[in-house]
Amino acid sequence: MKKIVGVFVCILFIGASIIPSISGNFEEKQNIKKLDYNVLDYTDHFILDQHQDVFNPKGGTVVEYNLQKIAQSFKPSITSLAKVDLAIDSSTELNSPVFVSIRTELDGAILTSITVPASEIPTDMEWYAFDFPDISVIPENTYYIQIEEEASENGYGYGLGLKMGEGFDFYSRGIQYGYWDHGTEGWYWENNDIYEYYWDLAFRTYGFNNTPPEKPTIWGEVNVNLGKGYEYEFVAADPEGDNNYTLGWFGPYFSGTQLFYHHNWSKEGNYTIKAKTKDIYSAESDWATFEVLVHKSKVKTIDSFCLRFLEKYSILYQLYKRLQSL
Numbered sequence: 001m002k003k004i005v006g007v008f009v010c011i012l013f014i015g016a017s018i019i020p021s022i023s024g025n026f027e028e029k030q031n032i033k034k035l036d037y038n039v040l041d042y043t044d045h046f047i048l049d050q051h052q053d054v055f056n057p058k059g060g061t062v063v064e065y066n067l068q069k070i071a072q073s074f075k076p077s078i079t080s081l082a083k084v085d086l087a088i089d090s091s092t093e094l095n096s097p098v099f100v101s102i103r104t105e106l107d108g109a110i111l112t113s114i115t116v117p118a119s120e121i122p123t124d125m126e127w128y129a130f131d132f133p134d135i136s137v138i139p140e141n142t143y144y145i146q147i148e149e150e151a152s153e154n155g156y157g158y159g160l161g162l163k164m165g166e167g168f169d170f171y172s173r174g175i176q177y178g179y180w181d182h183g184t185e186g187w188y189w190e191n192n193d194i195y196e197y198y199w200d201l202a203f204r205t206y207g208f209n210n211t212p213p214e215k216p217t218i219w220g221e222v223n224v225n226l227g228k229g230y231e232y233e234f235v236a237a238d239p240e241g242d243n244n245y246t247l248g249w250f251g252p253y254f255s256g257t258q259l260f261y262h263h264n265w266s267k268e269g270n271y272t273i274k275a276k277t278k279d280i281y282s283a284e285s286d287w288a289t290f291e292v293l294v295h296k297s298k299v300k301t302i303d304s305f306c307l308r309f310l311e312k313y314s315i316l317y318q319l320y321k322r323l324q325s326l
Contacts (some may be wrong), residue, residue, distance in 0.1 A: 046083070048204060048206055050171075052203055054170055055201075055202035057161070059162075062159055068149075069148045069178070071106055071145060071146045071176070072145045072174060072176050074174040076205065076207065078139060079139060080135070081137045081143075083130060083132065083205075084100065084204065084206070085127045086160060086202065087126065087128075087201075088159065089126070090158050091158075098115070098116050098121060099115050100146070100147050103143065114132040116128075136210075145201070162199060162202065169198040175200065177191045212283040212285055215277070215286050216236040216285070217288065218234055218289075219232065222292060224265065227264060227266065229263065230264065232262075232273060235259070236257065236259070236277040269294055272292070273290040274289050274290075
């Protein structure tokens, strides 16, 4: 799938010397546009990761109603999986879709998948891209590409490109499996290594190396008055243009979007504003910090003696009251 880019931000207000009393709100300015997955059309260069490219276009293995499933294991070397190419063909009489999924176990939960109508699969064996929703994967862990035909009733199936090597393993980081009917033993998965042959599907996996986003930039007042609201600005950016999320997490927003947070403090002290970003693939930045000193207004520190003096002069007293309300 095309790489969707986006940014999220987390914001914390932390007291260095006392427990902070936090009140405030996150504000989305009218000119801030949230990421809309329905209209994005980003294209990104894919990285070819795992692959076994050799196959006989005139023969291979078949997925049909009485075979049910074929799978190929592989170990990724990068942190994402965006699509899989398979050498595949279909019968002209076939009308059942093909279902391709990615799993961590042969009978495990589906991590991502795609269903493709039979009419879209070529009738002569060639490469076809199964462009499912992107997922994060763990390098060197084993994953399975599983292929099955949905609800066939006529016995026609899909052909898959296959390479069998006697004494030579064309793809050493995985193997092909078949979900076979073993008669009285029932149906179960089997790999063909037991026959002293190395069987692998013709497949290619694609992903992209995801770099964590940069620390957000924070702007605002350093010395603030107790009880007065202040606006702080945050800019979250990703070096790859991935969109990010914010506090709790907010977002997603386009990389580089200006975000604003209104906040006021109810206790004096030294405070630290912390913020971090993560992209839509859960890669997180380091924490950015911004130090704030909260103190009482100097006008409010006027002692009672000065206050009694001001009360005798109405103009000065009114001025004092007005300053006090700021």
